[in-house]
Amino acid sequence: MNYNDTPRHQGLRKRLVDGLKIKGIRNEKVLEAIGKVPRHLFMESGFINFAYKDQAFPIGAGQTISQPFTVAFQTQLLNIQKNEKVLEVGTGSGYQAAVLVEMGAKVFTIERQRELYLKVQKFLPSIGYSPACFFGDGYKGLPNLAPFDKILVTAGAPSIPQELKLQLKIGGTMVIPVGDKNRQEMYEIVRVAENDFTSKKHGGFVFVPLLKGTVNN
Numbered sequence: 001m002n003y004n005d006t007p008r009h010q011g012l013r014k015r016l017v018d019g020l021k022i023k024g025i026r027n028e029k030v031l032e033a034i035g036k037v038p039r040h041l042f043m044e045s046g047f048i049n050f051a052y053k054d055q056a057f058p059i060g061a062g063q064t065i066s067q068p069f070t071v072a073f074q075t076q077l078l079n080i081q082k083n084e085k086v087l088e089v090g091t092g093s094g095y096q097a098a099v100l101v102e103m104g105a106k107v108f109t110i111e112r113q114r115e116l117y118l119k120v121q122k123f124l125p126s127i128g129y130s131p132a133c134f135f136g137d138g139y140k141g142l143p144n145l146a147p148f149d150k151i152l153v154t155a156g157a158p159s160i161p162q163e164l165k166l167q168l169k170i171g172g173t174m175v176i177p178v179g180d181k182n183r184q185e186m187y188e189i190v191r192v193a194e195n196d197f198t199s200k201k202h203g204g205f206v207f208v209p210l211l212k213g214t215v216n217n
Contacts, residue, residue: 012052090154107131155210
């Protein structure tokens with residue numbers, strides 16, 4: 001891996017991880033992954049000095065790189081195990097996908113904005129992360145590659161897409177923010193049987209909306 005990750009960057013990541021612990025992130029594997037992924041490389045150059053603040057920032061195409069706490073919270077809810085098959089809906093900057101790969105997951109990630117998809121498809125392997133990247137409508141998921149152990153949705157949906165629920169393995173978990181464009185509740189959905197799902201709510205968040213269709217810009 002040939003990229004600029006200085007002792008200063010590493011120190012800032014350690015401070016970020018310490019802050020996430022204070023905010024309630026307890027999963028050591030999640031904290032370790034966030035401590036390793038060089039978030040500054042995922043940012044527009046003007047924001048690099050802010051890369052290790054616990055904030056979301058713009059990445060272009062009307063999207064954001066999620067707040068590290070949100071990434072950690074969603075990932076902790078998923079309880080990722082090594083070699084699990086994980087579908088991520090909404091690749092965005094690729095930061096969340098990198099965290100999942102760092103944890104040993106087999107990651108399949110789908111992005112509806114062609115501009116972001118093309119960028120991430122080249123960028124992630126250049127820094128040592130190689131999830132399977134797809135351009136498509138996140139609402140439809142990847143039925144040809146289902147079922148998945150875990151599904152992570154990184155944008156706010158008005159309701160839980162049925163097509164995604166049906167792509168979970170029995171015993172599998174989906175984490176998805178659900179609500180209107182101003183505020184969503186974080187849901188943890190578990191497929192307990194062929195046609196039986198349980199759901200739990202885990203507090204309020206604000207995400208960009210999960211939109212249908214694709215954008216070929």
